[in-house]
Amino acid sequence: MRIIAVLALAANLQLAALGGSLGLVVLGSGGPRPFGRAGSSYLVEINGTPRILVDAGPGTFLRIGELQLDLDQVDTVLLTHLHIDHTGDLPGFFKARALTARAPAIHFAVFGPSGAGVFPSTTRFLNLLFEKGGAWEYQKTFGADEEIRGVDLGVELNSSMNQIVDVNGLRITAIATHHGDCPSVAYRVDYYKESIAFSGDMDASAVPNLVRLAKGCSLLVFHCAVLDPPNSPSQLYSLHTPPRRIGEAARDAGAKRLLLSHIAPDVEEASRTVLQSIRASYQGPVRFAHDKMRVPANP
Numbered sequence: 001m002r003i004i005a006v007l008a009l010a011a012n013l014q015l016a017a018l019g020g021s022l023g024l025v026v027l028g029s030g031g032p033r034p035f036g037r038a039g040s041s042y043l044v045e046i047n048g049t050p051r052i053l054v055d056a057g058p059g060t061f062l063r064i065g066e067l068q069l070d071l072d073q074v075d076t077v078l079l080t081h082l083h084i085d086h087t088g089d090l091p092g093f094f095k096a097r098a099l100t101a102r103a104p105a106i107h108f109a110v111f112g113p114s115g116a117g118v119f120p121s122t123t124r125f126l127n128l129l130f131e132k133g134g135a136w137e138y139q140k141t142f143g144a145d146e147e148i149r150g151v152d153l154g155v156e157l158n159s160s161m162n163q164i165v166d167v168n169g170l171r172i173t174a175i176a177t178h179h180g181d182c183p184s185v186a187y188r189v190d191y192y193k194e195s196i197a198f199s200g201d202m203d204a205s206a207v208p209n210l211v212r213l214a215k216g217c218s219l220l221v222f223h224c225a226v227l228d229p230p231n232s233p234s235q236l237y238s239l240h241t242p243p244r245r246i247g248e249a250a251r252d253a254g255a256k257r258l259l260l261s262h263i264a265p266d267v268e269e270a271s272r273t274v275l276q277s278i279r280a281s282y283q284g285p286v287r288f289a290h291d292k293m294r295v296p297a298n299p
């Protein structure tokens, strides 16, 4: 027992010397279709503690409970875009967080895209849900006092890459992507020497931005919702990046590992072909995500 404790202590000291670790918990590996996967959602853990929520698709609340995750240190939310399969469980997440809070007050920072067309900005979206006159105004004082601060990010493909968090070794960077008519952004989380980049949903026109963001990252989470042309409905290519381009993007970014998520039923069925397509360019380890999967940034 003592030997184990000493070894664990030595491992911790070694970890501290290196700076710490980043881990990914996949809460939802699916997209808009209901076929057993939760909608898109991830938690990023720092040194084993959940700290950052990335998207909150339907099913997030359920998966958090199934995994018995401690949300007490989660105060940063990164929304890639405001489609329902990425945000439908945001109220459920806030409720879960508030009802298990150990401190009397929670200060959330919620980052997401600016608005355009029929899509509200992230700040307006939050106002419509949780502020005065909003649908769930009661939530902000239910279980804990919550302050929910929204931050709207640039969504033009030529807008600059933005560092949005820089605190105690944790850095978060955002860049605009493109997802049809829905404003969208991609994120990268860095903690000392480890990093995880999230494509969100994006079509291939945003690949150059994603490659810039994901340069040399430890783990690239890329949403894989279509097959190579012409095997998916043509209108989907203005929303999603096909596998061949995903492989090229991972290669060009020099991502050390690739995790495919936001899996559609036809992609799941054709997983061997999808993998072959990616392998045509990218030689690093590739995995398909599933709900409740844990992936260290640097295994």
Ligand SMILES: [Zn+2]
Pocket: 031, 032, 040, 083, 085, 086, 201, 262
């Ligand atoms: Zn989606």
